[in-house]
Amino acid sequence: MKVVLFRTQGGLEVLEYTDFPTPEPGEGQVLVKLEVAALNRMDLWTRSGSSGIKVEFPHITGADGAGTIAALGPCVSGWNLGDRVVINSNLGCGHCPACVAGKDNLCRNWQLLGETVRGTYAEFVAVPDTNIYPVPEGFDLRQAAAAALVFHTAWHSLIKRGGLRPAESVLVVGASGGVNTASIQIAKLAGASVYVVGSSAEKLELAKSLGADYLIDRSQDGNWSETVYYLTGKRGVDVVVDNVGTTFPSSFRVAAKGGRILTVGNSGGPKFEIDNRYIFSKHLSIIGSSMGTRADFAQVMELVFAGKLRAILDRDYPLLEARSAQERLEKGEQQGKITLTIG
Ligand SMILES: [Zn+2]
DSSP: OEEEEBSSOOSGGGOEEEEOOOOOOOTTEEEEEEEEEEOOHHHHHHHHTTTOOOOOSSBOOOOEEEEEEEEEOTTOOSOOTTOEEEEOOEEOOSSSHHHHTTOGGGOTTOEEBTTTBOOSSBSEEEEEGGGEEEOOTTSOHHHHHHHHHHHHHHHIIIIIITOOOTTOEEEEEOSSSHHHHHHHHHHHHTTOEEEEEESSHHHHHHHHHTTOSEEEETTTOTTHHHHHHHHTTSSOEEEEEEOSSTTHHHHHHHEEEEEEEEESOOTTOSOOOOOHHHHHHTTOEEEEOOSOOHHHHHHHHHHHHTTSSOOOEEEEEEGGGHHHHHHHHHHTOOSSEEEEEOO
16 A cells, blocks of 8 residues: 655655555454545654654554545454544553543553554554444545544543533634634534634634634734733633643633633643642643543534534645645644545
8 A cells, every 4th residue: 555654753854655565454443445634733743753652663644534444354343345434543442441431542551543553644544443433425534534633632622621611711722723723613612702812813814714702813912811811801711722831821821710721732842831829829720631532532523524513624635745744734834634635
């Protein structure tokens, strides 16, 4: 099969379009013929090695993908060849206490497709049959693949971990990234009022089109936490979605008493200073999460299929041009999800 792999971690130049043996689906696995893969920032970190995760070379990155079932491994039932499916990249072992309790993103033997095992920048991928979800006839596979990881992640963070309730206020720090655009939509769907801090008028326009109520352009406003504070009548917001990390000091300032700071990543860098006084005096909760459970995946994908949530699609590239696709993501030129068409 054709794949894009790398034999050593490094810059864009390590990506190689080449042939690789097609995987055999093992027990309980299906072989998916991928039609589309979607990019995530983790692809860049896995390639460069900055995430610190050891990979087996040659490595194939890519967590998101959708396509059709091309082969069934032993002990697979309920699926047929040709079924259209989207992949849930959160790979739980299925038998540890967390998995048995339905908390498979807390799995003791947790793997993430494309990060710790070979992923979707390939014509085929073998995954457990518990990690595929049926895509309705006529629904765009590109939209399904692009929605999967970001909506799964944002849903688990805002709804399950964050316990977001109607009429609460949510600030999303960042306007255009995949998880942020998903968070804006989920918060609106939950009945919250949504504040968005973005780096340009263009990015904020996108947030507005997704239903954001208050837009703050940080290229024009150096003190956005104060602006949001005043916009809320000096109360602050109930929930801050901060996947930048280095903006935590501002997020602490802008959170209301009893506020929750939700984080699923750190696009701005992993380390920053914390002024503990904000945490105890305002009764703040800092809530981390990563990926989501199988139940979350089903719930959020059904909302995507129903058109209540949608991935914002940026450019599409052929698999052969994965390097250009990653370059666009690395430069932050995209608005929404970059995808790869395969085959
Ligand atoms: Zn497990």
